[in-house]
Amino acid sequence: MENIRPIKTEADYDWAISEITRYFENEPEVGSADGDRFDVLATLIEAYEDKHYPIEAPDPVEAIRSHMELFKLSRKALADVIGSSPRASEVLSRKRALTMDMVFKLNREWHIPAEVLVRPYHLAKDKERKRA
Template sequence: MRNVRAIRNEADYDWALAEIARYFENQPVPGTEDADRFDVLASLIEAYEAKHWTIEPTDPIEAIEFRMELSGYTQKDLSELIGSRSRASEILNRKRPLTMQMAHKLSVEWNIPAEVLLKPYHLDNR
């Protein structure tokens, strides 16, 4: 495989980003040397980012909003899942906490990790 190296610092990281960017416009054919090179670069970049830029775990409401956006769910879908349109609104607006039963339904039905849904989070008590 041509010209792939470890990412040890920001300069190496910038190089890897520039190298992989070429493949976004001209995607390599699976099974080719370019496809293998793309996979290796992506893995190296991912490992470097995970080590140097950890992402704080999402709070429950952000996780629900992310799942809604990703899956095309609406507030109506959430209200049908948890049983009440007003309750769905209160939860999304941080006026009411999730119950264990709600967290369980969201975890099972929407595939949101339970450990994210059960984390403490800020409520807006205005």
């Protein structure tokens, strides 16, 4: 493979990005030498980004809010899924934790990954206790 090298520095990363960008306009054929080079560059870039620019998964409330924003869903839409308007407000304001039933319904109806919804997160009262 033509001049492929490990990505150890930002300069190496910038080089790899510029190299792979060439393939975006003229996509290489799978299995060709250029196709293999593209795959290796993509793997190296992904490994470097995972190590140096990790993206933490959102907490459950952030995930729900993002989903609502992305699909232009109202608080009423959330209430329809989890049972009531007060419950939806409490969840979004971090005053009520998600129950397993809510997690199941959000996963089934809105397709938010269950592993995101079951992550631990702080409720508003938890933060207030820490300040006292």
